[in-house]
Amino acid sequence: MKKHTLLLIALMAVVTAFGQNKKWTLQECVEYALENNISIKQSELAIEEADIGKSDAIGNYLPSLNGSIGNNWNTGLTQDVVTGVLVNQTSRNSSYSATVGLSIFRGLRNLRSLQRAEIAQLGAQYGLKKMTDDISLFVANAYLQVLLNKANLEASKQQNAVTMEQIERTQELVDAGVLPEGDLLNIKATDASEKQNIVVGENAVRISLINLAQLLLIEDYEAFDIQDEGYDIIDEGIAAKDISEIIAAAQENRAEVKIAQTNYDLAEKDLQLARGAYYPTINGFFNYNTRESDRARIGSFIDPDNPTITTQIGVVETTGDAVIAEVPNSSLVELSPLPYWEQLWSNDGISYGLQLNVPIFNGLSARNNVKRSKVNVKRQEYLLEQAKLDLESNIYQAYVDARGSMKAFEAASTALESQQLAFEYAQQRYDVGLTNSFDFSQAKLLYDNALVEANRSKYDYIFRLKVLELYFGIPATELKF
Template identity: 30%
Template sequence: MQAQDTNKQWTLQECIEYAIEHNIDLKQKEQVQKSKEVDLNTSKNSWLPNLNASMGQDFSFGRSQSTNNVIVDQNASSSSLGIQTNMPLFTGLRVYNEIQARKLDLKAATENLNKAKDDLAINVASYYIQVLYNKEILRVANLQVELSKEQVNKTQALVDAGKVPLSQLYDIKAQLAKDEVTQTDARNNVNLALLDLAQALEMEQSGEDFNITDPIAGNPVELYMNSILPPDDIYNHAVSFKPQIKEQEYMVESYKKLLKVSQAAYFPQLSLYASYRTSYYYSYSEREANRSFSSQFKQNGQKGLGLSLSIPLFNRFSTRNAVRSSRIAIINQELMMENTKKVLYKEIQQAYYNAVAAQEKYNASEKSVEATREAFKYAEERYNAGKSTVFEFNDAKTKYAQSLAEQAQAKYNYILRTKILDFYNGTPIQL
């Protein structure tokens, strides 16, 4: 997917997919998720036995032990080799609960990544809708230029017929020049909005060919009115699946497992161990008495197998305090989860009332457009008949343009608000 494709017009869904694929913040959160996977793998491997090898080389001078276990004056050296393994049998369910906690941490990290994707999607949608709004304003500016050009031609005809003074031609040309400046500004605003969208998508090169589709046709209130649902209904649905809530729920459960990990230190720890050791001894004073390297390593071998039980009696209250800290962490996380739910409910309430207000404003703007359109038609007819001045005509045209701009603003603000409600309700963001 390349932004430089000639004449390609991007849909909102394509923009969101591209942003999710290339966003740096998301890539960082993906690495956090992978780190949690590594932590889980580490905890699972705690069940496995370890295996360690050791080697040693010693030199002694003066009095040392001979091959007959007698202390004599001699110089000697010894070499040793060993291998041992240890496997936990019972750890007070510490390992089991660690594994469960790491699984929950991984789920929480996954939900955190999902939330970042949701936030990015709504952010891209806002930039996308801003482009559509600026394009609508550009269309209004284009209309004003066309109307002014038309009136310049009509005024020229009126001047030639001697019905209006030449000054009115200059005035209408001046108005045309102002409209062309407004048109230029509107065109620049479209380009800037496209640039903001391209940057939000993390595009390295957007280019002049980058553009988007305009899928909105018809009355937006009729298209998106089903998105405006009571805030309580949206919240009751959202709280069951929104990633920020699921993340907090997983974190609470994780801290509960970590509490059991701390409590495991109260229990005895049982492990199985096995070892094999051998050595080689060499006396520099009794060289003729030294046995061969191979025979000593074979004869000096020592095997070991056993169980080790560790019973905690007193550890300076460290276990007790660790348990207390774990309980405090659970309470803090539960409070954080409740606060997240409250924030979500407030956001949904605000989104609902903003959408309702935007709908009312759009309905009012439609009436304003209709009224100013009729007023402009009447002013245009009077001007063409030479019964009004250019200032009266321009005033009516300006009010008509303002009402169109206000309608465009209300329209896209309403669309954005409904998309935010869709976002909270779990409906894919589409136009």
């Protein structure tokens, strides 16, 4: 038992250590964000709402069925629900009805509503795609910022390691009387400044990691880390294509223009729906109803001992003689109510028919709704044109940024090579005492700055390429880094 417990503890420790040592790739971060980001979930809810809206539009074609049940107590002068006579009474009665209604014609508004719901579905899907692209760029930008901070931190540590070696070398030269004490103090001051930069760099890495973790909704900030290798291969990619090809692909694939187009289509459908109020409507209905009461019935009773009587029933108009006849000897009596189910069967009835409503005058509301819808159509038309112009402008800007960042990266790489050679030369001269510590520190500072700029331009170039790839239509989950 003890062995099993120890084995379980060891296994849990391995699993925990594995989870803490996991380093997220950019692709994993993008995929995780697309699955868990709140804005993505809200866009998915918008699709669900659009689906419900389409279900509502389909429901307009279906008949309605409504039932009602009532049970009432009346005191005073009320109508007997069975005889229809007004009597002063205290009674209880119940009624039941079921009505089927069908909209036969509504000025084509049922059809327009269904078409509008289908367009709204497309708009929600385009909205989700745009949100997916935006979140992917946010994650990529945050991820590359962590990479940049890590690269700068690593460069600071490497350069400080060189400084530490120079402190040892300078100490030897000072002890030998080759260099003055001031050179050693200058190098130590550089070391202190670099260590401060390392602390600042570590804080920058931690803050950028926390920002990325928050974007991914990951709460374990301490264990969260990213993969910082495999991002050194850079080529022109999409930036090598002609700008017209990129614009054509973007107009076909990007969601911005499609969203504006669906908004315009929705506005046109709203205009058609508003015009539907000019037309008459036809509705059909069928109703079944029944009732029962606890009131006693009034019936006639024939005397069995004297079933008939002779009585005058009229007068001969010409002679004035009385007309005598033998009639049943009956009298009115109060009877108990019929059984519940028998009453329902005996007192039921049906009604059915058609109803035509013709709009004649409605305070100009229908006409004003049409005018308002026309204004919205024009507004959405302008927004569609603006979306096309904005997309083309953004693509040009992204293309220029990508090409410019490529040239900046190439220039920074060339500058870094030159500054590295200059630093190595200054280091060699310093080691043999041919230059002072100030000139050596200046050469090292220029090399450090060139290394930071090379890192910045590198990751800026990667990000600009990803923006261009999304405009070209590459899905967010298929971006290559």
